[in-house]
Amino acid sequence: MDGVAAARLAVDGRQVSYLAAGPEGAPPLLLLHGAGFDDKALTWAPTLAALARTRRVIVPDLPGYGDSDDLAEAPGFAALSEWVPRFMDAAGLARADLAGVSMGGGMALWLAIHHPGRIRRVVPVCAYGLMSHAPHHALARAAVRAGALGAIYRVAAGSEMLSRIGLGLNYAEPGRITAPTVAGLRRVAATQVRRRSFDAFLAAEMGGQGLRTDLRPDLHRIAAPTLLVSGRADRIVPRRYPQDAAARIAGARHLCLPTGHWPMRERPDLFNAALADFLAG
Numbered sequence: 001m002d003g004v005a006a007a008r009l010a011v012d013g014r015q016v017s018y019l020a021a022g023p024e025g026a027p028p029l030l031l032l033h034g035a036g037f038d039d040k041a042l043t044w045a046p047t048l049a050a051l052a053r054t055r056r057v058i059v060p061d062l063p064g065y066g067d068s069d070d071l072a073e074a075p076g077f078a079a080l081s082e083w084v085p086r087f088m089d090a091a092g093l094a095r096a097d098l099a100g101v102s103m104g105g106g107m108a109l110w111l112a113i114h115h116p117g118r119i120r121r122v123v124p125v126c127a128y129g130l131m132s133h134a135p136h137h138a139l140a141r142a143a144v145r146a147g148a149l150g151a152i153y154r155v156a157a158g159s160e161m162l163s164r165i166g167l168g169l170n171y172a173e174p175g176r177i178t179a180p181t182v183a184g185l186r187r188v189a190a191t192q193v194r195r196r197s198f199d200a201f202l203a204a205e206m207g208g209q210g211l212r213t214d215l216r217p218d219l220h221r222i223a224a225p226t227l228l229v230s231g232r233a234d235r236i237v238p239r240r241y242p243q244d245a246a247a248r249i250a251g252a253r254h255l256c257l258p259t260g261h262w263p264m265r266e267r268p269d270l271f272n273a274a275l276a277d278f279l280a281g
Contacts, residue, residue, distance in 0.1 A: 003021050003052065004019050004020070004021040004048060004049075004052070005019070005020050005021065006018075006019055007019075007020060008067075009090045009091060010090065011083065011086050011087050011090050012072060012083075012086060013072075014063070014068075014069035014070070014071075014072065015067075015068065015069045016060055016061065016063075016068045016069070016087060016090070017040070017060070017061045017066055017067035017068050018040065018058060018059060018060040018061065018091070019040055019041065019044075019048060019057075019058070019059045020056070020057065020058050020059075021048055021049075021052035021056075021057050022051070022052035022053070022054070022055050022056040022057050023056060024056060025056075026054060026055045026056040027054075027055050027056065027096075027097065027120075027279075028055070028056045028057075028058060028093050028095075028096040028097065029051060029055045029056065029057045029058070029096060029097045029098075029099070029279065030058050030059075030060075030084075030088065030093065030096045030097070030098050030099075031043075031044045031047060031048070031057065031058070031059045031099050031100065031104075032060075032062065032084070032098070032099070032100030032101070032103075032104030032105075032107050032108060033059070033061075033062060033065065033100075033101065033104050034100075034101045034102030034103045034104050034105075034128075035065075035102060035103040035128075035197070035198045035201050036102075036192075036198040037156065037185050037188050037189055037192070038065065038102075038188060039061050039065045039066035039188055039191075040059040040060060040061045040065075040066055041059075041066075041184065042181075042184040042185065042187075042188055042265075043101055043262070043264060043265065044059045044264065046264060046265065046268035046272065047099075047264050047268065047271070047272055047275065050268070050272040050276070051272065051275065051276055051279075054276075055097075055279070058091060058093065058096075060087055062080060062083075062104070063075060063080065063083060063197075064195060064197030064200070064201075065188075065191075065195075065197055066188075066191070070195075070197070071083065074200065074204050075197065075200050075201050075204065076201070076204035076205060076212070077103070077106065077107070077110070077128070077129070077201070077204070077205055077212070077213040078110070078213070080103070080107060080201075081106075081107045081110035081111065081114075082114075084107060084111055085111070085115050085118055088118060093118075094118070095117070095118055095119070095120055096118070096119070096120060097119075097120045097121045097122075097123075097279050098111060098112070098119050098120075098121070098122050098123070099122070099123035099124075099125065099275060100123075100124060100125065100127070101125040101126055101127075101262070101263075101264065102125070102126055102127065102128055102236070102237070102261065103128045103201070104125075105124035105125045105126060105127030105128060105129075106124065106127045106128030106129035106130075106213065106215065107128075108122050108123065108124045108127070109122070109124050109127055109129060109215050109219070109222070109245075110129070110215065112222045112223075112224050112226065113215065113218045113219070113221050113222055116221075116222070116223055116224060119224045120224065120225075121224055121225045121226070121227075121278065121279055121281075122222070122224045122225070122226050122227075123226075123227045123228075123229060123275060123278060123279075124226070124228055124229070124242070124245075125229040125230075125263060125264065125271075126229065126230060126231055126234050126236065126237045126242070126261050126262075126263070127228065127237065127242060127245070128213070128237070129213050129214065129215035129216075130214075130215065130216060130237065130241040130242060130244070130245050131211065131214070131237065131241050132210045132211060132214055133210045133211060134206065134211060135235065135236065137206070137210065137211075140206070141202075141206045141208070144199065144202045144203065144206060145203075147199075149192075149196070149198060149199050149202075150193065150196065150199070152166075152189075153189045153190075153192045153193045153196075154189075154193055156185060156186060156189035157186050157189040157190040157193060160182055160186065163182050163185050163186050163189070164177055164182050166185075167181065167182065167185060169235065169260075170234075170235070170236070170260045170261045170262050171233075171259070171260045171262070171266050172231065172232060172233035172258055172259050172260045172266065173258075173259075173266070176266050176267070181265055215245075216244075216245065216248065219245055219248040219249050220248055220249065220250070222249045222250075222252070223250070225251065225252075225278075225281070226246070226249050226251070226252040226253070227252070227253050227254075227255060227274075227275075227278045228242040228243075228245055228246045228249075228252060228253070228254045228255070229242065229254075229255050229256075229257060229263060229271070229274070230242040230243065230254065230255070230256045230257070231256070231257055231258075231259040231260045231261055231262075231263050231266075232256055232257065232258050232259065233258075233259065233260045234259070234260050234261045235260065235261065236261045237261065239256050242254055242256075243256070253278075255274055257270050257271060257274075258270075259271075
């Protein structure tokens, strides 16, 4: 990507890979990717290119993903979320706008709740942490415990056709899936065959009685201007949950886009415009 610098720094003695773009003195924007089939470039490359004209955009590989080392501790949601302020310290970010998708969206909410002084505006997208149970929770938990994710990673890494079919489950309009997106997904899947970061996260988060993280009781503590984004056809975090979350946060807005679980890749035109408009507000 033109004008984008790939860099590394140390957090807690472990290496973190990140992308940075935009003028050094511009307002900082920190972007957090999701879990599973994801890393810094796969989700955020279009947004990085679009917003770096007016902002200093920083996109890390979260611990266990991309080219970043694992956490020293079990990668549960709270541990991953509390890693973010330490990354900000290492990157010289006293305060930043923050957007995240899925797991990263939940982490953005966590930061706004527990570290309000670090966050200027917050944009959680299809965010984790707003439901008591995952879709088909018992079946999904049994599949995780049986090691099914490893087989899914291997299939996705090995088959362009099956990767495209899998992506289609997360799109409202599968015809919008591009060849570079499929290639990126297969690259990440090949990495996760070995790393299995999402397995570890789900093992920490999926209890027999439900998900161990539910941020809803604390959402009223968020004071930062907040835009919750959902996808009309999102099967993972149905839009009613972000809509309900927005009603719990003073002054928050809810934006539902005509997408699935990945608005910034399926409709970057709509998502990037909405994000830029909100941050400029």
